[in-house]
Amino acid sequence: EAAAEVEGPGELQIQAIEFQYQLFTNTELTGTPAATFNDSMTDLEWRHAPPVGTFVSRGRVSLRATGTKRFAAGTYTFHSQHTGGCRIWIDSTLVLDDWGGTNGNGAPVAISAGVHNVRVEFAHRTTIPAPDSKSYYRAALAFDWSEAAWNGRVYFDPARQDIANA
Numbered sequence: 001e002a003a004a005e006v007e008g009p010g011e012l013q014i015q016a017i018e019f020q021y022q023l024f025t026n027t028e029l030t031g032t033p034a035a036t037f038n039d040s041m042t043d044l045e046w047r048h049a050p051p052v053g054t055f056v057s058r059g060r061v062s063l064r065a066t067g068t069k070r071f072a073a074g075t076y077t078f079h080s081q082h083t084g085g086c087r088i089w090i091d092s093t094l095v096l097d098d099w100g101g102t103n104g105n106g107a108p109v110a111i112s113a114g115v116h117n118v119r120v121e122f123a124h125r126t127t128i129p130a131p132d133s134k135s136y137y138r139a140a141l142a143f144d145w146s147e148a149a150w151n152g153r154v155y156f157d158p159a160r161q162d163i164a165n166a
Contacts, residue, residue, distance in 0.1 A: 017042075017118060019065040027084070027123040029062045045140040061139060062123040073113040075148040078106040082141045084124040090116050096143075099123070108148065 018040055022033035044063075071090075078096040080086040085099035088106065096106030124139040 017067040017069045019067040019118075019120075022064045024062045024064075025060075027060050027062050027125050029064055029121060029123070033064075042144055043142040045138070059127045059139070060123075060125055062121070063141065064122075065118075065120040067118050068115050069118050070115045071111045071113065072147070073111065075108045075110050076145050077108050077148075078143065078145045080104070080141070080143045082122055082124075082143075083126065083139050084122060084141075086141060086143065087121045088143060089119040101125075 018038055019042075021037050021039060022029075023035040024031060025034045076095075078088045080088065080096060080098055081103050082098070082101070085101045086096065087094060087099055088096040090109070090111060093109065095109045096104070098104045120141075120143055122141040126139075
């Protein structure tokens, strides 16, 4: 169930996006997805084993998430934290290009009021550690956005409405 959305400038919007996730056993987002699922999460983490294709991918995986969101008109900045590379598009505009893996922010981008397509891509390029290693496998992606008039308040996962108005 989607939360109520606030339509005023500078007011935080909360609206769950039902993303369609596709998981691939390669880092190029190619071929038939090994798994698909729908969820509103924007913070994903896999520990100790990759989400798909353990023997095929050796831990190297990629993910594509697509959905739609109603944005209020404003200037937004998109953010990501991840263990590989991340790209985010709004409609056909690339708003965050962190495919090299520096955990960055996109440049501020003006978005018109209305429903827009959102696409997120992620690649995890690290393999599973050797069995005798003291390391463990971890693949993670978190993404969100903020609007300039929110005075630094960042939009988080809509499932976490308790922190959305902090």
